Amino acid sequence: MLKKRKLNELEGKDVSAIDDEIGTANKDLEQQWEATRQELVSKYKLDDLSALSYDSDPHTMWKQWKHKLLLLVRQKNAAFDSNYVPSKKENNGEPLRQTAEKCLSNIVRSEIPVKILGNAPLSYVRREYPKKLQKILKTEKTGTVSSRIMASHSDRRHKSA
Incomplete structure (x- = not known):
């Protein structure tokens, strides 16, 4: 039109x-x-x-409705043309919480204090890599064909002036 x-x-x-x-x-x-x-x-x-409450239905999506959440979805990188989910490879034996905090500290300015609440994620999504990338990763003998995107509770506190 x-x-x-x-x-x-x-x-x-x-x-x-x-x-x-x-x-x-x-x-x-x-x-x-x-x-x-x-x-x-x-x-x-x-x-x-x-x-809506967790007590009435433990499988409800409203479990933490009243809590403050910091949702970190994706960021743009000048060297990479499309958006991507920030990620960090988990070190063997390192708790998932520490890995998540290190990932956040790599992409969030240090003056913004962020704390992960709890040791287990709220939810995760398994994402398979594209077929071409899977072939590359298999030839490098990493064996990785997918990744998990995890959502956790976090708390961001404002610094008092």
């Missing part, structure tokens, strides 16, 4: 009809988004978070 509007504008044609169509399409999208939002709120009971 926008391309068609631009072409008509360059040719000196009337673009008011196209403007009306674009405006209507945006209103329709907003109405769809609002309907979806209301559906999710009612389905997952997001309007009353007090009803």
Whole structure:
């Protein structure tokens, strides 16, 4: 629609009809988004978070809803064109918590204090490497064809001035 509007504008044609169509399409999208939002709120009971607790359902995704979490997903690197998840190889015998803290200290400025809460991650996702990378890693005899992305509780404290 926008391309068609631009072409008509360059040719000196009337673009008011196209403007009306674009405006209507945006209103329709907003109405769809609002309907979806209301559906999710009612389905997952997001309007009353007090009803959700670990005690009533130990498998709920709301286990730590009231805790502050620092979610670290990905960062951009100037030498690498796409985004990636920060990672660090676990040393044999080193606790997972220490490995996570070292990974964070490599990518977060030292003046931002971060503390991992607990020794076990909340969750993890196993991610297989692309086939070409798997072949390279197998030829290097590392035997690694996948990695685990783990999510842990963390606490970031502000330094008092």
